[in-house]
Amino acid sequence: MRLLIVDDERPARAKLRHLLARHAGIEVEEAGDGIEALARIAAFRPDALLLDIEMPELSGIELAASLPEPAPLVVFVTAHERYAADAFDAEAIDYLLKPYDATRLARALERLNKRLALGSAPAPALPPATLEQLVVSERGVTRVVRVADIQWVETADNYVVVHTAGGSPLLRQTLAGLLKRLGPGFVRCHRRAAVQLAWIERIAALDGSGQRGDYEVILRGGARVPCSRQYRAALVERL
Numbered sequence: 652m653r654l655l656i657v658d659d660e661r662p663a664r665a666k667l668r669h670l671l672a673r674h675a676g677i678e679v680e681e682a683g684d685g686i687e688a689l690a691r692i693a694a695f696r697p698d699a700l701l702l703d704i705e706m707p708e709l710s711g712i713e714l715a716a717s718l719p720e721p722a723p724l725v726v727f728v729t730a731h732e733r734y735a736a737d738a739f740d741a742e743a744i745d746y747l748l749k750p751y752d753a754t755r756l757a758r759a760l761e762r763l764n765k766r767l768a769l770g771s772a773p774a775p776a777l778p779p780a781t782l783e784q785l786v787v788s789e790r791g792v793t794r795v796v797r798v799a800d801i802q803w804v805e806t807a808d809n810y811v812v813v814h815t816a817g818g819s820p821l822l823r824q825t826l827a828g829l830l831k832r833l834g835p836g837f838v839r840c841h842r843r844a845a846v847q848l849a850w851i852e853r854i855a856a857l858d859g860s861g862q863r864g865d866y867e868v869i870l871r872g873g874a875r876v877p878c879s880r881q882y883r884a885a886l887v888e889r890l
Contacts, residue, residue, distance in 0.1 A: 652760075652767065655697035656681045657688040657714070658728065659706045663749070667701055667728070670756050677760075685709030689788045692723065699724040699744070699763050704734050709786055709795075715743070716832055717786040719823040724766055726759050782832055787813065787820040794820055798833060803868075803876050805844040816872055838889050840868050840878040848889060854878060 654677055658664050664681050671677050680695050682688035684706050691697075700723050704711035712734065715725050725742070727734070730749040744766055745759040785796045800815045810821040811829050822829065830837050830845055839845045850870045857865040866878040868886070878886065 652676060652699070652763065653678045653680075653695060653697045654699055654701055655679075655688065655691055655695060655723070656701045657685065657706075657711065658701075658703040659684050660703070663703065663728070667756075670753050673753065674757070674760060685711065685714040685786065686793050688714060689717070689786060689793060692719070693788065697723045698767055699726060701726050701728050701747075703727075704729040705731060713782075713784060713786065716782050720825065720828060724763055726763065782834065785813070785822065785832075787822050789820050794818075796820065798836075799849075801833070801837075801847055802850045802870050802872065802874055803844060803846040804829060804833075804837070805841075805876075814874065838882075838886050840876055840882050840886050842879065842882075844876055846870065846876055846886075851890065854883065854887065 654671065656664050656667050656679060658667075661683075664683075668679055668681070671679050680691055680697070682691045686709055688700070692700075702711040702714065702725055704727055711727060711729070724744050726745045726747060727743050728747040728749065728751070732748055735746050744762050747755060747759055783798055785798065787794045787796055796813055796815060800817070801813055802816070803814045804826065805812050805814070806826045807821065809823060811824050811826050812819050813822055826843070826845065830839070836849060837845050837847050846868050850872070852869050852871045854866055854868050857867060865880070866883055868876040868878045870876065
């Protein structure tokens with residue numbers, strides 16, 4: 652089992668390493684914050700994260716929401732009990748409350764092993780109200796994208812293009828999985844695209860009458876997004 656320890660406090664990482672050394676068959680690497688963790692995940696491909704929650708720049712909850720698919724499993728390791736509900740909404744396997752001991756860590760590892768034996772778990776998904784930003788790593792650049800700035804999203808092979816006024820980074824994710832994270836503010840308008848309701852200015856029929864069922868969604872800022880007949884009624888209802 653490959654584990655990535657993600658914690659901004661070196662003593663906390665050292666304690667985990669020390670306790671994990673007692674268990675055979677575990678390979679361990681470390682990251683000092685959420686941004687570094689994204690780079691290490693791409694290179695190390697861990698089975699699971701031992702993830703702190705309160706970290707600078709990117710919290711553990713936000714990191715869990717930004718994991719690429721297939722996502723590693725998550726065990727939160729934190730000194731703060733108040734995040735437990737958010738952690739399990741994120742489909743965490745376990746929640747270790749500091750200070751934990753060797754026995755409690757061993758139980759968490761047992762849960763991880765059982766889940767891994769069953770196959771990959773679903774990617775963590777957060778309640779929409781708690782997700783304020785995504786972290787996108789692309790070509791050596793890590794970009795923080797505010798959810799409020801996302802105008803629309805579309806599929807591109809194995810990626811999703813996240814369209815904002817400042818650019819269109821790629822996220823290795825399925826459209827359905829990303830929409831689950833982004834919450835009810837985003838609605839599909841096409842099998843390959845979805846828009847954020849707050850950015851919609853109008854919906855226009857391409858032939859002037861709408862008889863053929865071809866439409867496009869015009870967003871504030873000028874972007875035009877295809878809207879197919881099968882999704883138009885649901886989109887209008889949400890508006």
